[in-house]
Each structure stands twice: as structure tokens, then as C-alpha cells.
Amino acid sequence: xxxxxxxxxxxxxxxxxxEALKRGQIARSAELQxxxxxxxxxxxxxxxxxETWGRLVAxxxxxxxxxxxxxxxxxxxxxYAISGCWFxxxxxxxxxxxxxxxxxxxxxxQNRFNTASEALTPNWSRLNPAAGLKRIFSVRQLPVTGLVxxxxxxxxxxxxxxxxxxxxxxxxxxxVSVGRLAGFLGETALRLLLRIALALLALAVVxxxxxxxxxxxxxxMTREELKEELKHTEGNPLIKAARRRRRTLTRxxxxxxxxxxxxxxxxxxxxxxxxxxxxxxMRAPRVVAKGLRLQAxxxxxxxxxxxxxxxxxxxxxxxxxxxxxLGGEIPVSLYAAVAxxxxxxYRINRYRYxxxxxxx
Numbered sequence: 001x002x003x004x005x006x007x008x009x010x011x012x013x014x015x016x017x018x019e020a021l022k023r024g025q026i027a028r029s030a031e032l033q034x035x036x037x038x039x040x041x042x043x044x045x046x047x048x049x050x051e052t053w054g055r056l057v058a059x060x061x062x063x064x065x066x067x068x069x070x071x072x073x074x075x076x077x078x079x080y081a082i083s084g085c086w087f088x089x090x091x092x093x094x095x096x097x098x099x100x101x102x103x104x105x106x107x108x109x110q111n112r113f114n115t116a117s118e119a120l121t122p123n124w125s126r127l128n129p130a131a132g133l134k135r136i137f138s139v140r141q142l143p144v145t146g147l148v149x150x151x152x153x154x155x156x157x158x159x160x161x162x163x164x165x166x167x168x169x170x171x172x173x174x175x176v177s178v179g180r181l182a183g184f185l186g187e188t189a190l191r192l193l194l195r196i197a198l199a200l201l202a203l204a205v206v207x208x209x210x211x212x213x214x215x216x217x218x219x220x221m222t223r224e225e226l227k228e229e230l231k232h233t234e235g236n237p238l239i240k241a242a243r244r245r246r247r248t249l250t251r252x253x254x255x256x257x258x259x260x261x262x263x264x265x266x267x268x269x270x271x272x273x274x275x276x277x278x279x280x281x282m283r284a285p286r287v288v289a290k291g292l293r294l295q296a297x298x299x300x301x302x303x304x305x306x307x308x309x310x311x312x313x314x315x316x317x318x319x320x321x322x323x324x325x326l327g328g329e330i331p332v333s334l335y336a337a338v339a340x341x342x343x344x345x346y347r348i349n350r351y352r353y354x355x356x357x358x359x360x
Contacts, residue, residue: 008220027212032204038197040102048094162192257288259306268312272296273320284329
């Protein structure tokens, strides 16, 4: 029934999954990216926050304390600009580095450390405003909208609970210095940032699981699509069946020639090659049958039934199987080795070959 209705009931093939990966059609969660960036920033501030705060306080004290004796001339401006930039890098560097690394890590994890070449190619249809509005107001966006609302609710709830806890802290009931109050508020803000980042990370994991399920569902195939895919990857079933029939027929014909072979050279169990040489009609010995494993066993059994000599010579058997096609002449490089084997066969069966020559 699904084959006629076009319903996607079949699992995606490895080829379809690989093509989707090249196109960049993979599970992606913007919430996971946001959560990683927030968490990276919070971790960076937890390690470098005190030092950064100390730099800011020291810089402010130095600036305010030396306003009266600081020369404001054009010649001094480049030095002030350089020192200001260096100060900004020292203060903002840990935060920028932490968030950047976290964002890159989140993107790499979602992309499976793969660069989608087709996704990097400009697609001008994405700039179509009508298509963009259609995506925004589509049914597929409802779960995303719900997740955004839930995210805001979580942020507001955590912020409210943290503010209530802070307002009840004893620090506001006593007289404290500005530095201590600033440190307390900084620790509170960092703690709130960590809680929000962890909560968003939990929501992001749920969102990523949903995106993975939806992407997998989009990649599923109808039975007709699966048949076409198998034709491309494995070939047309009719052609494959015809090839199998030809191979079976060729194998049967070659096995039928084993009783007429002069010798069967084996590996001894994995390879078997049957040779025949007629000095009157052939320039060189020919391979009339060859096979591996089960076929080799069948060739040996036929040879035993018809009293065809079997010679164990693993190197020669492998070389003959590898370098000589079925029905073809042996290569010149193997003439000497095969001649030794045939000479031995002729010696042990000289009466048989003498009788055949007399009959001919």
C-alpha cells in the first residue's frame, strides 16, 4: 500500500545518508550552539574573572589618579591607543576565546567534524523573502517556537529565584565597601550565568534529539525510491541475474572439462587449477577450469572421480589462478614450472598417453 501512496516507510540507505551529509542536511540545533557559547563564556569568566576585574579596577584607579598629570598631545595618542588595545585584549581575550572555542566545538560536533562542500555553495533561493516567511510560519516551526518560549520561561524563572536569594543575603543588612559589594554581585552574576547555561544545555540536548529524529524522518524513502537507489548502488537486478546465470553456465562448462584435463594443481585446499595441453592443437597449456574454496573442492572431486592427477604446488596454483583467465594460455613466465609438472604427469601416465597417440 505504501508503494502506491508514496509514503516514506523505508530506512535511508548509507548512500542517501552520505549525500545528505555532503549537502549539510544533518541534525542541527541552534540551542546547542547557544548553550555551548554561554557555558564557554561562564567557564572562561570563572577562571579569569577575578583577574580581569582586578585589571579593570587598577586601570580605573590609575586613570583617575593621573588625570591631572597625563599629557594629552597628538604625539602621545598612538601610545595611548596601543596600550588601550592591549588592555582590551587582556580583559576581553579569555571571554572571547572561551566563547569562540565553545561555539566551534558545538558546530564541529553537530557537523561530525565534516565540511559540507555543497552547503558552502551559495544558494540564492534562500534569500527569497516569500520562502523565508513560509518557513517561519510553517507547521514545522511550532516545536521551535515552543522551545523558545520555554527557554525564556526558564531564564526568567532562574533569574527571579537568584534575585530573591540575593536580596535576602545578609550583605545588604550591613555596611560593606564598594569593592566587596561589586565582588558579591559579580559572583552572583557568574553563578546565574552558569545555571542558565546548564539549563539551556539540557533543553538543547532535547532539541538536538528532536532535530535528529526529524532529519532521519525526512531522509526516509518510499519503496520506489529504495528500488531506484539499489539500482544505482548495486546495479539493475535483471542485469545482475543475467550475470549470475552466465557465471553459473561458464562454471558448469569449465567443470565439464576437468575429466579431460592433464593435471589439477592445488593450493591444496583453497585454489584448484585444471590444465590441459595438446601438442598438436595448442601452443601452450591452457586453463580449462579454476576455482576457489568450494569450487576448488568440486574440481578436486571431479578430478579424483576421473583419475586426473592432482599436484600440490601452492605458489604455482596461486600464480596460475591470478594470471591466467579461464580458457587462456599460461603466461610465458610459468612455462618452466608447468613443464616440470607435465613431465611428471607424462611419466606416471605414459601408457595412457601412448594409447591416445596411437588412437589419434
